Amino acid sequence: MTGEKRRESVLGCLGEVPLSATNLAARFGVSRQVIVQDIALLRAEGKEIISTNRGYILAKSARVSRVFKARHTDEQTKEELYLIVDAGGKVEDVFVWHKVYGKICAHMGIDSRRKADEFMAKIAAGVSTPLKNITGNYHYHTVSADSEEVLAEIGQQLKSRGFLAEGD
Numbered sequence: 001m002t003g004e005k006r007r008e009s010v011l012g013c014l015g016e017v018p019l020s021a022t023n024l025a026a027r028f029g030v031s032r033q034v035i036v037q038d039i040a041l042l043r044a045e046g047k048e049i050i051s052t053n054r055g056y057i058l059a060k061s062a063r064v065s066r067v068f069k070a071r072h073t074d075e076q077t078k079e080e081l082y083l084i085v086d087a088g089g090k091v092e093d094v095f096v097w098h099k100v101y102g103k104i105c106a107h108m109g110i111d112s113r114r115k116a117d118e119f120m121a122k123i124a125a126g127v128s129t130p131l132k133n134i135t136g137n138y139h140y141h142t143v144s145a146d147s148e149e150v151l152a153e154i155g156q157q158l159k160s161r162g163f164l165a166e167g168d
Helices: 003-013 021-028 032-044 074-086 113-124 131-135 148-161
Strands: 049-052 055-058 064-071 090-098 102-110 138-145
Touching: 003 021, 003 032, 021 032, 021 055, 032 049, 064 148, 074 090, 074 102, 074 113, 074 148, 090 131, 102 113, 102 131, 131 138, 138 148
Parallel strands: none
Antiparallel strands: 049 055, 064 138, 090 102, 090 138
């Protein structure tokens, strides 16, 4: 099992009942220290994991989230991100469905214009290209917000701008 798959599985095990690093290590056949490092990496991705004296639990989130299927050009990426954060949303991730590899997902954590600008600067500098480019501009974003109403407004704005792909 790869580290990424193990971290996904560890996250899936966590809930309201505390699980110790020792317990998780035994479940996955790794050392306790590997689990501690996995938890640190998950937290760095924005997962709200709380350490208690009895183990790890997932924090209850008051935020709600929705997945939006989008399609737009590279030049419209900044506009899409601004639209979401200006309405009160946070772009948690981006993912695509590749015909060979399946789901390819990357954490984004963009909740402000500043973070959107930092992301766009990396793209402009040639560090990489947007993930959407490998699937003909189709991609998905998990967007979180304080309420369903905010998510509905984001969806309406994405639709009015022509960014929502068919079926959304």
